Amino acid sequence: MRSTISTIRTRRAASLRVAAAVAAGALALSLTACGGDDDKDDSGSRGSGDKETAASVTLPKLDGETLEVAAVWTGAEQKNFKQVLAEFEKRTGAKVTFVPAQDPIINFLGSKIAGGQPPDVAMLPQPGAIKQAVDKGWAKPLGAEATKELAENYSQGWQDIGKVDGKSYGVYYKAANKSLIWYNAQVFENAGASEPKTWDELLTTAQTVYDSGVTPFSVGGADGWTLTDWFENIYLSQAGPEKYDQLAKHEIKWTDPSVKEALTTLAEIWGKKDYIAGGAKGALQTEFPASVTQTFTGGDQPKAGMVYEGDFVQVNIGETKAKVGTDAKVFPFPAVGGTAPVVSGGDAAVILEDSKAAQALATFLASPDAATVHAKLGGYLSPNKNVDASAYPNDVQRKMAEALLAAGDDFRFDMSDQAPQAFGGTPGKGEWKALQDFLKNPKDIAGTQAKLEADAAAAYGG
Template sequence: MKRPRIAISRLAATAVALAVTATACSGLNSASGEQEFSGQTLTVAGSWTGGEGKNFRKVLDGFSKKTGAKVKFVSSRAQGRDDFALFIRDLRKAGKSPDVAMVPQVGVLQQFAQKGWLEPLPPRVELEAARNFALVWQNYGSVRRIFYGLYFKASHKSTVWYSPKAFEKADVLPPKDYKEMISAGQKLSRAGTPAFSVAGKDAWPLTDWFENIYLAQAGLTNYAKLATNEIGWTDPTVIKALKTFGKLFKSKDMVAGGGTEALRTDLNESVGAVYGKDPKAAMVYEGDFVAGIISGEFNRKVDDDANFFEFPPVGKGKQPPVISGGDAAVAMKDGKNKDMAMSFIEYLASPKAAEIWAKEGGFLSPNINLDLDAYPDETTRKVAKSLVDAGEAVQFDMSDQAPGDFGGTPGQGEWQLLQEFIRDPSDPEKTAQKLDQAAAKAYLDASATGTTG
């Protein structure tokens, strides 16, 4: 169950470039690219709504302006559908498969590829990806060495957001390691502000908490093995990480209201607990998208009222974790406009497409050639630089790599078990056993139906 790898060397990239030039492939980089799809309609499916949906619409408008194509965007969440895989399945059954799907989980991308639902991306898209993305992002878009998915939007899930005002009041500086972070939390508490607000109601932030602790403590090799089910959840490294995580919830001073309050708190509420009118905590851990919530929901200026530090390493000699997630553009095999779909994905691979959304905020791109000045504030530029500079050290969200029944479904699997754990963190060994049993069943079921990588 090794993670797939795809490598495009400079020589190979040059060869592909010559081949593309020689065959005069259609696409945005060809001479015939101007308005070549005038009068045709491309259907793109994704999960974005609200501000994200509006900003992605601007990216689609950029493609329309370039090619003349009309683009119809279908949002799963706008239709009340939280499970993107089931949403696409139902569209296919109804004969309404989109031309392109913006897949929000690497496990779902692998599932679609193994079911034979996806069209491999052509050499010209591979070339554009090789120009603009670190190899790790091409790997995550590949299944059995075949390139299917172009990661357009990314998230940096190793950022801890804090209130500069609370830190200044308690005379606290951003910590350099996990031990310092706990010490800072205790000092903040003594100054009158609990350290963290945790979004336990949503459950998925708990998986992100665990993954950052695990990667920061157990290292890259163990993380990769656990993410691909090569080691079990009863491994000593897992139990050690659960113990570290559980310590946060043994005191209401470290987490506002303890585990009980965390289970009543969703992501927006956890951010509001730090940046709202009545602050209840000094820090909130989650990804770069917290910046968008701070400015959009709570009308705070990120550069002035908020700042972040990278999730710190756990233990001597350890490296800080860099965990990411993202949305990958894939071409559906039963889509009606395959050539236009490939040109659209080639367009998404360009810095120009990423720049459109970057300027609007609430967006992070793994595109190494996107000018950081495109981002609207200095804080986001710092987060983006941290992600790009991590290069091959980036690790993809572990729960997103797992079968959905274990890593991505409310009320079951890892989500439910970590919620139970923060309510009562007294027995990490028992929690590890339950996680191991749930993971084993999910991977077995997924293997039987051909839905794992």
């Protein structure tokens, strides 16, 4: 969705389909075979969380230095990241303070900068936000050490998505596989439902779950970003990667027939109020964390049998009694077209106040050391190719990480995250609001397309 984003390289459709098929196929085979729980690990890595992580990156002594790091992360996600920052403090002597930010983070940072109190580093969840930070003169380029770590540890695609005009600004510290559907294993067993591989099979599975007395889907519609992720998976699989890239850069309009086709497909689920927990009204009042927890509480009679979202769903499953791999299982987002989609997302560390300490933190976050600390805690995936798979605490997450890396450079980044923040990343506006309205009225496909195009044109500048 961004004509000015030069970091997403256009790749041949055939190349992506092969890589996506490999990644999705590997994911399908590995996830369905997982039966281990979250407490045990055959590699012994679960218990290694209390051990010191061997240092592979050289960091300077920073006694007396202070840093502020801003991110929108909350709950377990924030708690685990603070342990990574604590490791940095231990190695350098610096003092790091986590600053809770609000969405959209660009607006939050603007207020902090206007008040003369910018954080030293910000974790930005969108390439579009990185571009805006550079355009506003806020972001500072990565130094030689951080750039060296990136070159050693990241595929070219993950390096490029953190660049603006060929210069590195972002370290993609955290990645997401956003092409997953999680399900309550007991519900599926009781219903006699099976894991689908195609969209038509997903509809059949949904009906089977419904017939068993359980609502098929939980949707966190109060958070508009979850709805954009639904659309993107359908669009990528159905329209193909070339169209996906064009729409992502707004080189084709949202009134294009391919968008109509994707919305029509999406309405096959969103248009059946009995398929969504609480109906559209209930979904629009359900935030993402609750959409997960209500799928895995209530025994074999939860509010819903399935919930769509990325690998980070595990963090919220951890708030229930369900165990990943036994009570909570997962399958790849089914193929709508010829190939199952592989959509990625992520969060990048961007320096706002350039200093020796800020550059050292960016270097640390680009190293396998930081990612290994976080990986052991669960609910996290790293695009860092030199993080050993044994660092992940269970088979499910380990296989997700392997599938993410198997895609190499041939992945597609979350479309709305590539957009200007006003269109793809602001609550109550742009794509988030248009798709919330579509969830409320899935029959209004033409009206939804018109609204999406009007908002996109305004955000992209025509």
